[in-house]
Amino acid sequence: MSDDGVRLWGGRFAGGPAEAFAALNDSLSVDRRMWREDIAGSRAHARMLTATGVLSAEDGRAIDGGLCAIAREMEAGDFAFQPSDEDIHTAVERRLTEIAGDAGRRLHTGRSRNDQVATDVLVYLASTCDGQARLVARLAAVLLDAADAHVDTLLPGYTHLQRAQPVRLAHHLAAYAWMLVRDRDRLAWAAGACRAFCPLGSGALAGVGFPIDRGMTAAELGFDRPGPNSLDGVGSRDALADYLHAAATLGVHLSRLGQELVLWSSEEVGFVELSDAFTSGSSMLPQKKNPDAAELARAKVARLVADYSGLQGVVAGLPLAYNKDLQEDKHFLFDAVDTLDLLLPAMIGMMEGARFDAGRMGAATEDGFLAATDLADHLVRLGWPFRRAHEAVGALVRACVDAGHGLERATPDQLASAGLGDVDLPEMTAAASVEAKLSTGGTGRAAVLDQLAAARVALAG
Numbered sequence: 001m002s003d004d005g006v007r008l009w010g011g012r013f014a015g016g017p018a019e020a021f022a023a024l025n026d027s028l029s030v031d032r033r034m035w036r037e038d039i040a041g042s043r044a045h046a047r048m049l050t051a052t053g054v055l056s057a058e059d060g061r062a063i064d065g066g067l068c069a070i071a072r073e074m075e076a077g078d079f080a081f082q083p084s085d086e087d088i089h090t091a092v093e094r095r096l097t098e099i100a101g102d103a104g105r106r107l108h109t110g111r112s113r114n115d116q117v118a119t120d121v122l123v124y125l126a127s128t129c130d131g132q133a134r135l136v137a138r139l140a141a142v143l144l145d146a147a148d149a150h151v152d153t154l155l156p157g158y159t160h161l162q163r164a165q166p167v168r169l170a171h172h173l174a175a176y177a178w179m180l181v182r183d184r185d186r187l188a189w190a191a192g193a194c195r196a197f198c199p200l201g202s203g204a205l206a207g208v209g210f211p212i213d214r215g216m217t218a219a220e221l222g223f224d225r226p227g228p229n230s231l232d233g234v235g236s237r238d239a240l241a242d243y244l245h246a247a248a249t250l251g252v253h254l255s256r257l258g259q260e261l262v263l264w265s266s267e268e269v270g271f272v273e274l275s276d277a278f279t280s281g282s283s284m285l286p287q288k289k290n291p292d293a294a295e296l297a298r299a300k301v302a303r304l305v306a307d308y309s310g311l312q313g314v315v316a317g318l319p320l321a322y323n324k325d326l327q328e329d330k331h332f333l334f335d336a337v338d339t340l341d342l343l344l345p346a347m348i349g350m351m352e353g354a355r356f357d358a359g360r361m362g363a364a365t366e367d368g369f370l371a372a373t374d375l376a377d378h379l380v381r382l383g384w385p386f387r388r389a390h391e392a393v394g395a396l397v398r399a400c401v402d403a404g405h406g407l408e409r410a411t412p413d414q415l416a417s418a419g420l421g422d423v424d425l426p427e428m429t430a431a432a433s434v435e436a437k438l439s440t441g442g443t444g445r446a447a448v449l450d451q452l453a454a455a456r457v458a459l460a461g
Contacts, residue, residue, distance in 0.1 A: 025086065025324075026085075026086045026087065027086065027087045027327050027330070028081065028085050028086065028087050028088060028091060030330050030331060030334065031087050031088045031089075031117070031120075031330055032081075032087075032088045032091070033124075033334070034088055034120045034121070034124050035071075035074045035079075035088050035092065036071070036074075037119075037120040037121075037123040037124045038088050038089055038092055038116070038120050039067050039070060039071050039074075039092060040123065040221065041116065041119050041120055041123065041200060041217075041221060042063075042067055042092065042093075042096075042107060042116075043063075043064055043067050043068075044200075044216075044217045044220040044221050045107070045110070045111055045200060045217055046060055046063040046064055046067070046107055047060065047064070047216075047220070048212060048213050048216045048217045048220075049109060049110060049210075049212070051213065051216065052210075052211050052212055052213050053211075054109060054110060054210050054211065054212065055106055055109070058103075059102075059103040059106055062100040062101075062103035062104075063096065063100055063103050063104060063106070063107050065099075065100070066095075066096045066099040066100040066103070066104060067092075067096060069099055070092055070095050070096060070099070073095075079091075079095065082094065087113075087117075088120075089113050089116055089117060089120075090113075093107060093108065109210065110201070110203075110208045110210045110212050111200060111201065111203065111208070112202075112203050112204035112205075112234070114202070114203070114204050114205065114234040114321070114322040115199045115200050115201060115202040115203060115204075115230075115233060115234050116200065118199040118202075118233065118234055118236075119198060119199050119200040119221065121240065121329070121330065121333070122194045122195070122198075122199070122223075122239055123194075123221055123222065125190075125191075125194045125239065125240065125243055125333065125337075126191045126194035126195050126222065128243075128337055129187045129188070129190045129191035129194065129243060129246075130188075130191055132187055132337075132340055132341070132344065133184045133187040133188050133191070135340075135344040135345065135348065136180050136183050136184045136187060136250065136344065137180070137181075137184050137459050138348055139180055139344060139347055139348050139351065140176075140177045140180035140181055140184065140455070140459055141459060142348055142351045142352055143173045143174070143176055143177040143180070143351060144173070144174065144177050144452060144455055144456060144459075146169075146173050146351065146354070146356070147169070147170035147171075147173040147174050147177065147448075147452055148170070148452060150168070150169040150170050150173070150356060150358065151168060151170045151445065151448060151449065151452075152168070152445075153168065153169040153170070153356065153358040153361055153362070154166050154167070154168060154169070154361060154362050154365050154430045154431065154434060155167065155168075155169055155172065155271060155361035155362070155364060155365065156361075156364050156365055156368075156370060157172070157443075163364070163368060163369070163370060164370070165370050165373055165374075165433060166365045166370045166371075166430035166433050166434050166443075167434060167443040168434055168443050168445070168448050169356060169358075169361060170448050170452065171442075171443040171448050171451075174448070174451055174452060174455060176253065176256075176257050177455050178451075178455060178458075179253040180250075180253065181455060181458045181459060183246065183249065183250040183253060184459070186245075186246035186249065186250070187243070187246050187250075189242065189246070190239065190242040190243040190246050193238065193239040193242045193243075194239045194243075195222055195223050195224055196223070196224050196225075196239075197223065197224070197225060197226065197227035197228065197233070198214065198217065198218035198221060198223035198225070198226050198227055199227050199233035199234060200214065200217050200218070200221070200226075201214035201217065201226060201230075202227060202230035202231075202233035202234050203230060203234075204234070204321075204322065205230060205231055205234055205235075205320070205321035205322060206230055206231075207230045214226035230321075231320045231321040232320075232321075234321050234322045235318070235320050235321040235322055235323075235326075237311065237314075237315050237326065237329050240311060240329055240332075240333050241308070241311055241312060241315070243333070243336070244304075244307050244308035244311055244332065244333065244336055245308055247304050247307070247308070247336045247337075247339075247340055248301070248304045248305045248307070248308040248336075250304075250340065251300055251301035251303075251304035251305065251339075251340075251343075252301050252305075254297045254300070254301070254343060254347055255297060255298045255299070255300070255301040257294075257297065257347070258293075258294040258295065258296070258297030258298035258347075259294075259298045261274065261291060261294035261297075261350070261354070262291050262294045262295055262298065265291045265294070269360075270357055270360045271356060271357055271360055271361050271364075272354050272355065272356050272357065273354070273355045273357070274289075274291055274293070274294065274350060274353065274354055275350070275353030275354070275355075276289075277349065277353055278291075278292075278293040278294075278346065278349055278350040278353060279291055279292060279293070280292045293346050293347075293350045294350065296343070296346075297343060297346070297347055297350075300339050300343050303335060303336070303339050304336055304339060304340075307332040307333070307335050307336040307339075308332075308336075310328075310331075310332045311329055311332040311333070314326070314328050314329060314332075315329075362430070365430035366406070366408075366430065367405060367406035367408055367409065368406045368407070369397050369400070369401075369406060369407055370430060370433060371407055371408075371428035371429065371430070371432070371433050372393050372394075372397055372407060374426065374428065374432070374433045374436055375389075375393050375396075375407065375425070375426065375428060376389040376390050376392075376393045377389075377436075378425070378426045379392065379393070379420075379423065382423070392418050392419045392420055393418070395417070395418040395419070396410060396414060396415065396417075396418035396420060399414040399417055399418060400414060407428050408428050408429065
């Protein structure tokens with residue numbers, strides 16, 4: 001932007017853009033949140049230009065001082081954006097020119113907005129991934145704390161939303177903790193992808209014609225190395241896709257946890273009570289306590305999956321190198337970032353305040369059919385083929401269902417009709433069932449304690 005409000009690219013044009021095009025083209029309302037990254041990248045670029053002799057020391061000092069002044073204005077909320085500011089990059093450069101004069105006009109030597117914005121986004125996103133990975137780890141730790149307190153709490157495990165086998169509540173909570181460990185690792189990987197290659201110095205697409213030191217700027221901004229190909233540097237959004245994929249998968253896991261909390265907190269199930277701080281009431285029904293936080297966790301995944309799909313849809317089919325289509329990347333990125341920034345603290349607070357009803361859970365494991373598989377396994381240990389054992393136990397279950405009671409109260413006649421009259425039956429209780437699951441990763445007490453310890457180690461890694 002020049003002093004009279006003409007666009008930075010306006011020299012080629014006889015007039016300014018149409019109002020409708022300016023509204024479509026401008027992205028300041030979206031990308032202004034990256035002012036810290038933009039100023040940091042500009043300061044690094046100016047120091048490199050000074051070190052390589054492209055800029056004089058005097059210009060370098062003027063630019064750095066001006067950028068520091070702009071940072072103070074931004075931090076204090078005193079920065080005056082102008083209608084002609086297309087984006088955060090042109091806003092900063094416009095203000096720098098007002099402060100530093102011709103020195104400010106020299107800052108853009110050896111770079112393009114194409115490599116500038118790609119660099120800003122990666123620096124922003126790497127830091128975001130770090131912060132969200134810490135929140136995910138904290139949520140996993142909260143689940144493990146609850147698991148530690150409920151190692152001996154039993155509840156039905158479900159398949160097809162039908163009671164299947166008893167499990168320990170600790171085992172169930174740990175399943176989500178392990179999902180979150182993987183989510184944390186995916187976010188950490190995405191942060192590494194952001195920091196792998198620095199686009200700055202790629203220019204518009206073909207590199208720049210000045211003796212710049214791309215390694216210097218890459219190192220100062222926290223990248224591993226300069227990007228090896230200038231076309232790829234300005235045209236790639238792979239690291240953003242890596243993050244959005246991780247965010248979508250995390251959203252799926254939080255949605256599943258939210259759905260279970262919705263079910264478990266219902267009066268019909270009653271396995272958990274959520275705290276008042278993360279529930280709401282009804283404007284009409286005074287008795288209601290609605291699990292709104294859990295329901296929103298269930299729903300937010302739709303946005304996160306759409307953000308991932310949206311970015312890939314923008315990039316798919318684009319020819320090299322930069323195209324204006326790529327300006328849309330930040331709409332999807334920032335929506336996902338904001339969604340997780342809202343969701344993760346709420347999930348942490350909701351789980352910290354959740355109170356599990358061990359008695360209600362235990363009662364749901366009694367006088368039913370959760371020990372059916374254990375009975376079949378017992379018959380196999382006696383030498384029966386599994387399919388024959390499965391058929392016999394199924395017949396016994398049918399007889400008990402018809403009689404309106406569970407396996408624990410099977411009568412001699414019912415056992416005999418299923419071909420089990422002469423069998424020495426095992427203890428068919430939930431406690432015996434869970435303790436029989438000795439395999440690694442199972443719900444036996446020793447196995448659960450082992451996996452809780454392993455999850456803590458994984459979180460600390």
